[in-house]
Amino acid sequence: MEKINLRAVFEKSGHAVFISHLDLMRAMQRAIKRSKIPVWYSQGFNPHIYLNFPLALSLGVTSKTEFMDFAVTEPCDYAALTETLNKAMPEGLKILGIAEPVFANKDIGFAEYTIEFKSDVPSEEMLSALENMMKADTIEIDKRSKSKGTVKLDIKPHINITGTETASGLLHVFVRLPAGLELNINSNVFIDTFAALSGIDFTSVYAERTKILCLNGENFR
């Protein structure tokens, strides 16, 4: 059977940000099944819809730049395919486009986020707390790893703050973090570290992933 590999870009927002990575797989499989597109099934004793997500997204984070790899068994018009899939998608999950994959999962190197911190503390104070944190020589965190248990890691060199904005009671941080096979720091690690080191009680923190980049700096696609 013909197998045409495809990569969809999709949005995860609203209710859907609370779908865990594992549950997302199931939700997508069911949506694809409902859509009746000519999806490719794994060939085995118990065939199932082949799906692969190149990079997991932390719970609670919004994104318009998520990727999902799947395959179809016949050539399709990508715009029509997108429309058909979207009719079967639950609220908060939306396919934004479909194309043939260019890069491999292992090419992913970084992800960019916009993070909104909200607090009763004046925004200037939040900003200077962030600047103070970044002035330190090291920012050590406990990182869990499968093989070595919990290890100390200095994340200072890996946090690349590309910009900040303040508004009344709000601090927006634009940050690039490693997201590769060798080192992956998700946005929650950055948020939790900032909250712990600054001692600020944030009333809400809202994170959005804005970009997934390759090791060479190109947009992942």
Place this chain on the structure above:
Amino acid sequence: MLREQIEKLLPLVKSPSRYIGGEFNSVVKDKSKVDVRFAFCFPDSYDVGMSHLGMKILYSLKNKRENFWCERVFAPWPDFEELMRKNNIPLYALESLDPVKEFDFIGFTIQYELCYTNILNMLDLAQLPVKAKDRTDDMPIVVAGGPCVCNPEPLADFIDLFIIGEGEEVNLELMDLYAEMKKKGCSKREFLEAAAEIEGIYVPSFYDVSYNLDGTVNAVVPNNSHAAKTVKKRIIKDMDSVYYPESFVVPYCEIVHDRAVVEVLRGCIRGCRFCQAGFIYRPFREKSSDTICRQTKSLCETTGYEEISLSSLSTSDLSDIDETLRRLSEYTEEEKVNLSLPSMRIDRFSKELLEQIQKVRKSGLTFAPEAGTQRLRDVINKNITEDEIMRACKLAFDGGYTGVKLYFMLGLPTETDDDIRGIAELAEKITDLYYQNPNRQRGKHIQISISCATFVPKPFTPFEFEPQASIDEIKHKQKVLLDSIRSRKRINVSWHNYRVSILEAVLAKGDRRLCDAVYEAWKAGCKFDGWDEFYNYDAWMEVFERLGTDLDFYAHRMRSYDEISPWQHLDYYVSKDFFIRENKLAHEEKTTFNCREKCSGCGVSKAVGGACFGKN
């Protein structure tokens, strides 16, 4: 709006997608355009409640009516409950995220006794008084249905009205009545009086219960002219035309039964004497093969589920099961959907069924002989012979199975140590059968799991008169069983916690005086009693002791045939005379024909206006 408050807390709890709604096929309406809002509460966690078929049926049924909006509510897991209480978030419904205290109805489905404290906890979390008498006219009407309401007395203080029997018609009648009376500005009492006139509605506050000196019930007498002397259960006459959902809400997180389900029949022809469901859901009614196929297709297409299950008390009793399965598998194979078949009887087990089951997965096969000897199987009217068990196991071993799981009950009426040893002997015989079978999988040893529940006598069964075995008796029986198993390596034995079964027995056969115990247990922190990690036996026992509740009186006493039971004013059509007759036959070790073979005159045919099967 609660949404913002809820969303802030969700990252802090386990499996947050179950608290925010928005699942595919969930029904959202404009609340300004509906007349009646119904909060359908399942008093257990989301993953258990979302697996429940009755809720799916009634949810879709009510929402099909433009002027009704039914929403789902589950018991939040304790981690989230703690945060809700700390942040003053009241219990809310998943579709609108509105507090359930703003609804017209709060409806509980009561599937097992161990959820009673959760009902109180949910009402409290909703910021409502848990006792019906303390709820004022501006608060929702609290209703309850489900199998446990065949004896609702231990919940009588907390619920405004109970829905007795099958809900498809009576729920709509009740909501229509409410819509009409709401427009007129009637009081809660006026509504309850009008509701009590509907067949199948039981308003517990309209009845007075008096007791004899020995503690047994003297009489249950209506104290309101609108209340009937006995309340008859509701029955759906025709299963083939009764409403069934075209789609299910599809959850994000994994739930217990994560699949599409088609109910293929209701009721049971078998009459196993311990089985409450087998009597309270009579008569036997089935769907046609056409209907089953149509509903399967619709559910698969609208949910995207990769598995469909045929559900009933005994799916192999469907009259045209072979034809139905053949037609279904044509569809499911084409669509790469798995077809699963729970509730198969040993005596109906065939090579064809086995092949069908194997297509889905080859994990375990489970049979339920329930008792170890033919004598005891006859007492309970299981109507399965040892030959049939052996034949089924041989088929399974021929088909490559290397293990079976067997369900038994300990503490059945008339049970002796010989019957217990019979369980071990049966398991040993199955082991021998396996090793003697030339077709078995080479190089693999057999694994037999014996799982023992403790018998809980239930209302509306021939064993409702029977005492439950005491804790010492059960301990003895467990020891006899363990001592009589020779090949411990091949045969693994497990049992349910007896300390849970005793609470089930007390609540199942309890009367209205137990409301205080349920209330005090909840006050003492009891909730999620069905979950090992939360069940607090000591707290319950402390409450019973403090209130002077005699457990022996409720659970361990033989009740005489002429004793008035706490549920005697509820009529499930199966007559008490029949239960007495069946109880006597049990003690004589005599079996009864199944309904298809011969009518045993249980009384339910009155409700269907003639014979249940053809003209027998």
